Amino acid sequence: DAGVTQSPTHLIKTRGQQVTLRCSPKSGHDTVSWYQQALGQGPQFIFQYYEEEERQRGNFPDRFSGHQFPNYSSELNVNALLLGDSALYLCASSPGAGNNIQYFGAGTRLSVL
Amino acid sequence: AQRVTQPEKLLSVFKGAPVELKCNYSYSGSPELFWYVQYSRQRLQLLLRHISRESIKGFTADLNKGETSFHLKKPFAQEEDSAMYYCALSFVGTNAGKSTFGDGTTLTVKP
Numbered sequence: 001d002a003g004v005t006q007s008p009t010h011l012i013k014t015r016g017q018q019v020t021l022r023c024s025p026k027s028g029h030d031t032v033s034w035y036q037q038a039l040g041q042g043p044q045f046i047f048q049y050y051e052e053e054e055r056q057r058g059n060f061p062d063r064f065s066g067h068q069f070p071n072y073s074s075e076l077n078v079n080a081l082l083l084g085d086s087a088l089y090l091c092a093s094s095p096g097a098g099n100n101i102q103y104f105g106a107g108t109r110l111s112v113l
Numbered sequence: 114a115q116r117v118t119q120p121e122k123l124l125s126v127f128k129g130a131p132v133e134l135k136c137n138y139s140y141s142g143s144p145e146l147f148w149y150v151q152y153s154r155q156r157l158q159l160l161l162r163h164i165s166r167e168s169i170k171g172f173t174a175d176l177n178k179g180e181t182s183f184h185l186k187k188p189f190a191q192e193e194d195s196a197m198y199y200c201a202l203s204f205v206g207t208n209a210g211k212s213t214f215g216d217g218t219t220l221t222v223k224p
Contacts (some may be wrong), residue, residue, distance in 0.1 A: 006155075038214070043214045045213065056210040056211045094210075098210075100203035100204075101162060103159075107156070
């Protein structure tokens with residue numbers, strides 16, 4: 001089991017562009033959460049997907065959107081990128097929406113220039 | 114709003130000394146508390162979950178609802194305990210799935 005996998009590992013974009021990050025959950029997990037981790041800070045919850053729907057959302061603007069596919073994999077989309085969106089984006093999966101134990105991927109490092 | 118505070122950004126102890134990493138939280142309810150650890154060049158992974166009441170790698174953590182704290186303790190630190198530690202609070206019930214993390218404490222265990 002490869003665990004939670006994220007792609008790409010690194011990404012460089014310019015202000016105003018759009019980006020899509022991808023995540024495959026751990027085998028047997030059906031719930032995916034996304035986090036933004038700025039340098040020197042803890043992960044900040046963006047949203048959680050379960051049964052292909054956004055189930056919970058943190059304090060992030062609508063520029064941040066997501067999707068979950070029938071195979072439980074997920075995408076995070078960020079539109080109109082700002083310099084402040086530069087961060088490590090983490091994906092975490094859990095075996096059920098009510099299970100708060102999370103398994104994390106290695107993350108995607110996004111740099112916005 | 115819920116908040117998790119880890120007052121020490123950096124903590125340094127000698128091998129064999131006791132270690133305590135502090136975590137305080139604010140939440141108007143009964144949350145689920147976790148400690149996650151990130152070793153060098155590895156991904157974030159679960160260390161402890163308060164409802165399990167287990168000892169993992171010699172670490173324990175007790176939820177003190179009166180003081181709203183969930184401090185992580187180990188009586189004798191080892192060099193391999195050097196890592197970044199994050200305290201996290203997760204909602205239960207209808208808001209289950211939302212989690213709030215502290216900003217982490219970097220623990221260095223010196224030989």
